Amino acid sequence: MLAVDTSTPACSVALVELGPAPSSGPGPVRPLAARRVVDARRHGELLAPLIQTVLAEAAVRPAALSALVVGLGPGPFTSLRVGIVTAETFAAALGLPCHGVCSLDGIGAATTGRAGVATDARRREVFWAGYADGRRVEGPAVDYPVRAAELLGAAGVDTLAGPGRALFPDAFTSFAPAGAGLASAVPDYPEPALLAALAAADLRAGRTPEPLTPIYLRRPDVAEPHPAKPVRV
Known part of the structure; x- marks a missing residue:
C-alpha cells in the first residue's frame, strides 16, 4: 500500500x-x-x-x-x-x-494523553486539531495562533506537536516546551x-472509499467576477 x-x-x-x-x-x-x-x-x-x-x-x-x-x-x-x-x-x-x-491525524495519531497539533497555514495562521490518546477530538480548524492556543487550552491540551509551536512560540507559551511530554515517535510532519x-x-x-474532498478550511482567494453594475447616464 x-x-x-x-x-x-x-x-x-x-x-x-x-x-x-x-x-x-x-x-x-x-x-x-x-x-x-x-x-x-x-x-x-x-x-x-x-x-x-x-x-x-x-x-x-x-x-x-x-x-x-x-x-x-x-x-x-x-x-x-x-x-x-x-x-x-x-x-x-x-x-x-x-x-x-x-x-493532521498523521501527527496526532502518534501522541498520547491530551495533545494538540499545529501546522503552518500561512497568513500568520495555523491549522490545528486536538487529540486524546491519538484520537482526534477537536478540529481540524484554522485560526490565528493565539486563538488556536486558547481553544486547545480550553480542551485540556497541555502539549503541542507539529511545526506550529516553533513558528509562533509567543502564542503557545502556555504549553509545555516543544517536544516536552511527547514521545520521540511523534513526527514533525x-x-x-x-x-x-x-x-x-x-x-x-474492503469498504468503498469516500470521495477525496480536500480540507481547505478557507474560501478560495480567487472568485468568479460579478456582473457589471448598470450605469445610469
Missing part, C-alpha cells in the same frame, strides 16, 4: 504492508520504504520521483500495490492538490481504491505510514 502527503512543506511518501487485523484500533502497518523532502515550493516536481524511489527501494512494482492513501489536508490549495490529484490518478490507472485521511494505519480498517473490510 502506498501513502502520500503534501499538506505541509514536507512532501512525503511511504510504502507499507498491512499487518494482521487487531481486535481493536487501526492496526499495525509494516514500513517497507519511505522518503521525505521539505520544500514548500516543489511538491509538483518532487512527488512522482519520490514515489518511484520508494517503489524501487522496496522492489515493488506498481501493479503489486493493493491501495493508495492520501492526506486530505488541511493545507494550502496548490500543494494539497498535488498529492490528492497524483494519488487519485495513480489509483485510477491501476484500478485501485484510494482512501483519504485528515493530514504528517507521516504517511500513520495515515495508512488509520485507513487500515477500511482497507481490510
Whole structure:
C-alpha cells in the first residue's frame, strides 16, 4: 500500500504492508520504504520521483500495490492538490481504491494523553486539531495562533506537536516546551505510514472509499467576477 502527503512543506511518501487485523484500533502497518523532502515550493516536481524511489527501494512494482492513501489536508490549495490529484490518478490507472485521511491525524495519531497539533497555514495562521490518546477530538480548524492556543487550552491540551509551536512560540507559551511530554515517535510532519494505519480498517473490510474532498478550511482567494453594475447616464 502506498501513502502520500503534501499538506505541509514536507512532501512525503511511504510504502507499507498491512499487518494482521487487531481486535481493536487501526492496526499495525509494516514500513517497507519511505522518503521525505521539505520544500514548500516543489511538491509538483518532487512527488512522482519520490514515489518511484520508494517503489524501487522496496522492489515493488506498481501493479503489486493493493491501495493508495492520501492526506486530505488541511493545507494550502496548490500543494494539497498535488498529492490528492497524483494519488487519485495513480489509483485510477491501476484500478485501485484510494482512501483519504485528515493530514493532521498523521501527527496526532502518534501522541498520547491530551495533545494538540499545529501546522503552518500561512497568513500568520495555523491549522490545528486536538487529540486524546491519538484520537482526534477537536478540529481540524484554522485560526490565528493565539486563538488556536486558547481553544486547545480550553480542551485540556497541555502539549503541542507539529511545526506550529516553533513558528509562533509567543502564542503557545502556555504549553509545555516543544517536544516536552511527547514521545520521540511523534513526527514533525504528517507521516504517511500513520495515515495508512488509520485507513487500515477500511482497507481490510474492503469498504468503498469516500470521495477525496480536500480540507481547505478557507474560501478560495480567487472568485468568479460579478456582473457589471448598470450605469445610469
